[in-house]
Amino acid sequence: MRKVAVLGGGHNKFCFNSPKTSVEMLSEVAMDAIIESNLKPKDIQAINVGNVLGDFAEGQGMVQSFFANDIGCFNVPASRFEGACASGSMALRDAVMWVASGYYDIVLVGGVERATAMGTALATRTFAMFGDGHYEFPAGFTFPAAFALLAHLYSDRYGIPLERLKEQMAAVSVQSHEYGMKNPNAQIHKEISKEDVLKSFMVTTPIQLHDACPFSDGAAVVILASEEAAKKLTDKPVYITGIGQASSGKLSSQFQYLPRLRARELASQQAYSMAGLTPKDIDICELHDCFSIASLIAAEGLGFFEFGTAGEAWERGETRLGGKIPINMSGGLKSKGHPIGATGVSQAYELTRQLRGQMADQGRQVDGAKHALMDTLGGDGVLVSVIFAAE
Amino acid sequence: MEYKIIFKDYSKALKKNKLLGLKCNDCGTVTCPPMMVCQNCAGTNQEIVELKGDGKVVTFTTSFINSEGRENEMPITIVMVELDEGPWIMGNLVDMDPTKVTMDVIGKTVKLGHRVFPGDKYSAGEMARPVFSISN
Numbered sequence: 001m002r003k004v005a006v007l008g009g010g011h012n013k014f015c016f017n018s019p020k021t022s023v024e025m026l027s028e029v030a031m032d033a034i035i036e037s038n039l040k041p042k043d044i045q046a047i048n049v050g051n052v053l054g055d056f057a058e059g060q061g062m063v064q065s066f067f068a069n070d071i072g073c074f075n076v077p078a079s080r081f082e083g084a085c086a087s088g089s090m091a092l093r094d095a096v097m098w099v100a101s102g103y104y105d106i107v108l109v110g111g112v113e114r115a116t117a118m119g120t121a122l123a124t125r126t127f128a129m130f131g132d133g134h135y136e137f138p139a140g141f142t143f144p145a146a147f148a149l150l151a152h153l154y155s156d157r158y159g160i161p162l163e164r165l166k167e168q169m170a171a172v173s174v175q176s177h178e179y180g181m182k183n184p185n186a187q188i189h190k191e192i193s194k195e196d197v198l199k200s201f202m203v204t205t206p207i208q209l210h211d212a213c214p215f216s217d218g219a220a221v222v223i224l225a226s227e228e229a230a231k232k233l234t235d236k237p238v239y240i241t242g243i244g245q246a247s248s249g250k251l252s253s254q255f256q257y258l259p260r261l262r263a264r265e266l267a268s269q270q271a272y273s274m275a276g277l278t279p280k281d282i283d284i285c286e287l288h289d290c291f292s293i294a295s296l297i298a299a300e301g302l303g304f305f306e307f308g309t310a311g312e313a314w315e316r317g318e319t320r321l322g323g324k325i326p327i328n329m330s331g332g333l334k335s336k337g338h339p340i341g342a343t344g345v346s347q348a349y350e351l352t353r354q355l356r357g358q359m360a361d362q363g364r365q366v367d368g369a370k371h372a373l374m375d376t377l378g379g380d381g382v383l384v385s386v387i388f389a390a391e
Numbered sequence: 392m393e394y395k396i397i398f399k400d401y402s403k404a405l406k407k408n409k410l411l412g413l414k415c416n417d418c419g420t421v422t423c424p425p426m427m428v429c430q431n432c433a434g435t436n437q438e439i440v441e442l443k444g445d446g447k448v449v450t451f452t453t454s455f456i457n458s459e460g461r462e463n464e465m466p467i468t469i470v471m472v473e474l475d476e477g478p479w480i481m482g483n484l485v486d487m488d489p490t491k492v493t494m495d496v497i498g499k500t501v502k503l504g505h506r507v508f509p510g511d512k513y514s515a516g517e518m519a520r521p522v523f524s525i526s527n
């Protein structure tokens with residue numbers, strides 16, 4: 001297999017109520033990425049796009065083809081990936097394999113979502129479609145509820161009194177908002193306190209409004225190239241050295257592992273093994289903090305902390321800039337926003353820039369970062385891990 | 392290969408308070424909700440069994456939000472129950488004020504009942520779901 005590099009990227013400001021269509025948002029960031037990569041649209045050989053709910057949000061299916069045409073990638077093969085919130089990461093992983101195999105030299109990976117056009121009630125309904133529609137949805141299953149079930153289970157299994165766990169969860173949200181303040185592309189620029197989190201609207205016990213990421217509109221793109229092509233186009237290639245993906249079934253079917261998510265542990269082990277690294281080697285991580293409790297479960301599953309201890313680590317500042325493992329320096333899904341089809345591509349964009357040392361101006365650069373890990377969770381059923389390395 | 396229990400038959404049985412699952416003749420594991428294969432060994436040598444409907448609450452949440460069209464069901468308590476036969480299933484806790492459900496409910500023994508979700512414009516018809524009451 002060939003080495004796969006990331007060239008340039010594009011990323012818009014995530015927001016509520018985008019005035020632009022999904023095709024427009026994606027086209028704009030794609031052109032930014034193409035220009036930054038010193039390419040022309042005709043150089044793109046294939047396109048992978050993560051998009052989940054265009055059908056419901058805008059009555060627009062197969063955005064990938066219309067978008068390809070809009071940016072002048074006429075007749076270029078374009079494929080859509082759907083794995084709920086991990087769609088963009090699946091598109092990325094698949095593109096890595098196309099380039100690694102030698103089939104293509106340059107592939108554009110995009111992700112886009114315009115979820116806020118649906119309004120909260122329909123958005124909640126459509127997101128719930130990524131749980132089991134027959135055996136679990138009838139009970140009132142929603143994604144906040146899924147992670148709320150995991151939060152109470154986490155408290156019980158690890159013997160952490162709920163009030164303590166709630167404080168730890170609040171610490172996650174407070175940190176995310178602090179770094180999100182520094183990210184010009186973040187949807188929410190607002191510092192919050194632990195008290196703000198604990199007095200916010202109760203969504204589904206024990207998850208409150210500030211334990212949850214927002215609904216978002218936004219788009220992101222990264223362009224992948226073979227090592228040979230990358231060396232001609234950029235003097236700062238960042239390489240993708242590990243990829244992993246695993247599936248899981250309905251929440252109840254995962255009972256032997258919960259509150260751990262086995263698919264994440266398997267996906268990250270694939271990526272670590274391919275890259276020849278262990279969690280200790282990772283300098284920065286973007287992980288899937290759709291809910292504050294999800295961050296704790298993720299950081300443990302990825303191997304950064306012992307099970308049941310991630311909350312203390314957040315409270316001690318181990319996940320901050322300068323800490324043991326800086327996590328979500330972008331503000332995470334909580335503050336940066338979570339346009340679900342775009343989220344994984346956004347994580348890749350962020351980490352690529354971190355490894356190139358381009359975040360110093362924003363006051364959130366992890367100095368000397370060499371290895372980065374991204375983690376994305378889609379619905380009940382898919383986990384993707386990707387490892388990036390600086391040259 | 393056909394399913395031994397399809398959702399339609401599971402739902403129909405549940406409407407009579409009968410909880411159907413599959414018992415593996417190779418490893419003894421009970422799979423419920425039913426799947427094509429044994430959830431432990433992936434084998435297909437299974438027989439249909441009726442579970443007792445007894446279990447204990449392993450986790451819960453009381454939701455103050457719900458999907459479009461289901462707003463009138465709020466607040467609602469969702470539980471995961473570990474059935475006596477082993478598997479976990481998702482359902483609702485009933486006969487208790489949802490706003491009064493706390494961590495104390497974890498470990499409580501419960502008994503199966505059912506309610507029917509009539510379906511919405513995104514689902515293919517009505518679906519029965521398990522509900523649980525604290526047993527004495």
Ligand SMILES: [Zn+2]
Nearest residue numbers: 415418429432
């Ligand atoms: Zn078996």
